[in-house]
Amino acid sequence: MDNKLVMALPTGRLGDSAIARLHAIGLAKKISPKSRKLVFDDDENIRYILVKPIDVITYVENGIADIGIIGSDVILEQEADVYEIMDLGFGLCKFSIAGLKDQTLYKPDEVIKVATKYPNVAKKYFQNKQQKIDIIKINGSVELAPLLGLSNVIVDIVETGNTLKANGLVVIEDMFEISAKTIVNRSSYRFKYQKITGLTKRLEASMEVK
Numbered sequence: 001m002d003n004k005l006v007m008a009l010p011t012g013r014l015g016d017s018a019i020a021r022l023h024a025i026g027l028a029k030k031i032s033p034k035s036r037k038l039v040f041d042d043d044e045n046i047r048y049i050l051v052k053p054i055d056v057i058t059y060v061e062n063g064i065a066d067i068g069i070i071g072s073d074v075i076l077e078q079e080a081d082v083y084e085i086m087d088l089g090f091g092l093c094k095f096s097i098a099g100l101k102d103q104t105l106y107k108p109d110e111v112i113k114v115a116t117k118y119p120n121v122a123k124k125y126f127q128n129k130q131q132k133i134d135i136i137k138i139n140g141s142v143e144l145a146p147l148l149g150l151s152n153v154i155v156d157i158v159e160t161g162n163t164l165k166a167n168g169l170v171v172i173e174d175m176f177e178i179s180a181k182t183i184v185n186r187s188s189y190r191f192k193y194q195k196i197t198g199l200t201k202r203l204e205a206s207m208e209v210k
């Protein structure tokens with residue numbers, strides 16, 4: 001059996017933080033997020049694959065990657081069949097409902113339009129609040145939707161708040177805290193237990209590294 005450990009890392013902001021964390025503990029030294037290369041091997045028998053955040057779970061769930069680093073936003077949206085084993089303490093942000101200011105969010109007799117990249121998260125949240133909604137699935141730049149009248153509000157992640165501010169939107173209600181997690185394929189956890197535990201211990205130690 002191939003003894004290499006395969007780790008899926010997300011591209012983008014969270015991936016940059018994950019790679020910085022790996023670098024701090026001497027791992028993934030050959031990864032350069034600026035290159036167009038998507039597969040990197042290091043001399044510790046670990047292979048790193050760079051994929052879109054939304055695809056990290058798919059690679060881990062199907063056993064192509066043994067382990068992955070991903071934001072809990074994606075885990076909440078996808079409800080995957082993987083082990084979630086560790087909170088990494090970075091990638092901190094939150095799910096929020098945002099829109100133009102001075103508007104009433106809950107309207108018992110109306111259906112409100114919600115634009116989002118996270119339809120499952122939005123659906124469940126508003127169901128619990130007994131608010132009827134129409135979901136408008138958007139794949140990026142969600143902030144445009146209320147500005148152009150496509151939706152009443154958005155459900156999206158807010159980190160610095162700069163994107164909302166730059167587009168004249170405000171947070172109407174905070175929903176959940178989000179952070180980076182490690183996820184592990186169920187069968188890899190049994191068959192590569194030592195290697196996975198070794199790696200997660202090092203990641204845990206990296207949380208002390210400044």
Ligand code: PRP
Binds near residue numbers: 160162163164
């Ligand atoms: C995310 C999110 C917001 C932005 C929030 O988008 O969808 O647009 O980050 O971050 P801020 O509060 O620090 O401004 P992302 O950067 O992933 O790009 P996308 O809109 O193309 O998905």
